[in-house]
Amino acid sequence: PIILVINGPNLNLLGKREPHIYGSETLADVEEKVSRVASEMGDCELIFFQSNHEGQIVDKIHEAFGAYDGIIINPGAFTHYSYAIRDAISGVSVPTIEVHLSNIHTREEFRHHSVIAPVAVGQVVGFGTMGYELALRGLLTMIKGVKG
Numbered sequence: 001p002i003i004l005v006i007n008g009p010n011l012n013l014l015g016k017r018e019p020h021i022y023g024s025e026t027l028a029d030v031e032e033k034v035s036r037v038a039s040e041m042g043d044c045e046l047i048f049f050q051s052n053h054e055g056q057i058v059d060k061i062h063e064a065f066g067a068y069d070g071i072i073i074n075p076g077a078f079t080h081y082s083y084a085i086r087d088a089i090s091g092v093s094v095p096t097i098e099v100h101l102s103n104i105h106t107r108e109e110f111r112h113h114s115v116i117a118p119v120a121v122g123q124v125v126g127f128g129t130m131g132y133e134l135a136l137r138g139l140l141t142m143i144k145g146v147k148g
Ligand code: DQA
Pocket: 009, 010, 011, 074, 075, 076, 077, 078, 079, 099, 100, 101, 102, 103, 104, 111
């Protein structure tokens, strides 16, 4: 399978940005970590994309249409209000897992609601960078049609 891994706004600052919330690993560390899981699970290609711009994220999701088998996305703050990203995900009908480093449900009120969640096949929150690994394992298991 080919999986698109998208990180939204401010995640390019990972490692430097509020490390007490988001940890000290960089986005490059995360990509390396998740790549290790991909090779461990075999027959899996990852495409990485980060953008601070809503429209670029929408365009990238469109590229997945008929081309990729799954999407893992941390939409950053767009999680809470981007109907454009939500519609792009439902429009391409590619199974999508939503990831958040922090537990959005225990933080500020505005983070409790995700407009992405209803169009995602799963959500991983609160496990830090490990969340991307868990998402990939879950997504590949789902794609291969293995239950449990
Ligand atoms: C985040 C949570 C969002 O509320 C926040 O705006 C982010 C990061 C997370 O990974 O915990 O940018 O998506």
